[in-house]
Amino acid sequence: MIHITFVRHGRSQADDLYVHEGRFDSPLTEVGIQQAEQRAKQFVEEGYQYDSILSSSLQRARNVAEIFSEHLNVNMTTHDELMERDNGPLQGLPFNESANSYPKADFVNPYQPCVVSANEGESGVELYARASLALQSIIRRGSGRYLVVSHGRFLNTMFNVICGNQPRANEAGVRFAFDDLGYVDTTYQPESDVWVIRSVR
DSSP, X not given: OEEEEEEEOOOBHXXXXXXXXXXXXXXXXXXXXXXXXXXXXXXXXXXXXXXXXXXXXXXXXXXXXXXXXXXXXXXXXXXXXXXXXXXXXXXXXXXXXXHHHSOOXXXXXXXXXXXXXXXXXXXXXXXXXXXXXHHHHHHTTOSEEEEEEEOHHHHHHHHHHHHTOOOOGGGOSOOOOOOTTOEEEEEEETTTTEEEEEEEO
């Protein structure tokens, strides 16, 4: 049995600055740090145990993983494949500027880059493929308990992979919303290829 808890990072400075995040390496705010501390303490109180913590290498996720590592006394490692979607020229750009500089296309098929007007950024297919390979990498670690710290869009894509939902035009379809420090507990049975979603918070 493979147990995986997927966790989104906390509030970051980019949230307060109203800028696009993606690969923009924004640190946590004090609120984000407090959110991580509270969630880590909750996990300790509820008896969560992990064999390892796997984190995106972007600092807003890495800092959360470090807090969990300290509270749970578990080693953590960073992995580029768990980073947020590459949003090309949008990273760090204020929302009000991006609408003028890179107007959103009326139609984007899943094979086009996410910023069509600049021909940059990960396509839906590229993001889905990366999420699939990241999930495969975790599963190939074998039986154990893993805590994965990543980002909202990327976690949403991982769960679409789990549910077998293919990328669609205009990013239509099912979406999985992760709030700050939101998490989902899952188990995977490799011998039967069955995922069980045990709790969502």
